[in-house]
Amino acid sequence: MSSRRKPQRAVLSRFERVQEATRHGADAARYGAEAARQGASTAAVRIGPAAQRTRDVATDRVMVARSWSAPRLERAARYVESDLAPRMGSVMKEAAGRIEPPRPRRRRRNTALMLLAAVAAIGVAGAVLTRRGNDREFADPATDLDDKAVLAESEVDGQVRAPR
Secondary structure (H helix, E strand, O other), X not given: OOOOOXXXXXXXXHHHHHHHHHHHHHHHHHHHHXXXXXXXXXXHHHHHHHHHHHHHHHHHHHHHXXXXXXXXXXXXXXXXXXXXXXXXXXXXXXXXXXXXXXXXXXXXXXXXXXXXXXXXXXXXXXXXXXXXXXXXXXXXXXXXXXXXXXXXXXXXXXXXXXOO
């Protein structure tokens, strides 16, 4: 590579050549665009009927594919609803059971409640017995004698009489 400057005439000639090529390219592009439009319209005229036939065939084939696939989709849906879904449900339930942490046991609480209930029952029974004992202790002795006399009389003749 040379570090010398190129002569001014050589630079101008290159610039002029680029300008000329650009002019020719723009003209060619204008003419090329016109030719492309004409070619496209000619192709459309020639391809139009073939495209219409292709469209009709594609429509027919899509309808055939839909009529073929619809019963298979219904059958697959019935299988999923009746067979697969219950199985998957049981598998998922089983997996959930394996994943769930164990529940804490409540034995201490239940045992304490049962012990408390037993103590309360014994306390109530003791209170009732104590109350009955106190009632007998403080009963009127005169009434007791009348009751004994009635019993003694009934033992004599076998008939029970009401106290007087």
